Amino acid sequence: NAGVTQTPKFQVLKTGQSMTLQCAQDMNHNSMYWYRQDPGMGLRLIYYSASEGTTDKGEVPNGYNVSRLNKREFSLRLESAAPSQTSVYFCASSEALPGFEQFFGPGTRLTVL
């Protein structure tokens, strides 16, 4: 089992460019999440999907869109990248009940120039 996979691992964009971060999990989890982590900071939730077919905003959704393509895949899109979106992006998945651990992917390190 690969767990949670993310692509790409690194990306450099110019201001105004767009890109999609891909995430897939093979643990049959219902819920998936996208976080961003700025240097020396905690994890902030961008969007999440409690179950296939649903998506909801998290703490910092502005400038992002998401798609829950199927139960396995949850993508994050930056339509017009800004330097403030330079960060490390983590995808995670879990069962949809309290107390179950969230499993994180290895992260995507994004720099916007």
Added chain:
Amino acid sequence: GQSLEQPSEVTAVEGAIVQINCTYQTSGFYGLSWYQQHDGGAPTFLSYNALDGLEETGRFSSFLSRSDSYGYLLLQELQMKDSASYFCAVRDQEAAGNKLTFGGGTRVLVKP
């Protein structure tokens, strides 16, 4: 909404004991989770407390007091590999799924 407070940094020597406190304010409460993150790595789950008391898992223990809105993570017999950031997290009662709000993290530095 939810908010969590934890110290930003703790330094200790190998073999010592470190306690990382976490106080939280939530509109509803299911339980307190702890995650570990090494530099450059992804967070990994350590523990979850839904009820008051101490849960022990090897060298790590986690404690919860629901009446005080307080918990802590206890790291015993510190090893160099325990140098990492530790995050407490609470589930959002009003959200579906297992949506978590994370604290800002405590960076633990273990010295020889």
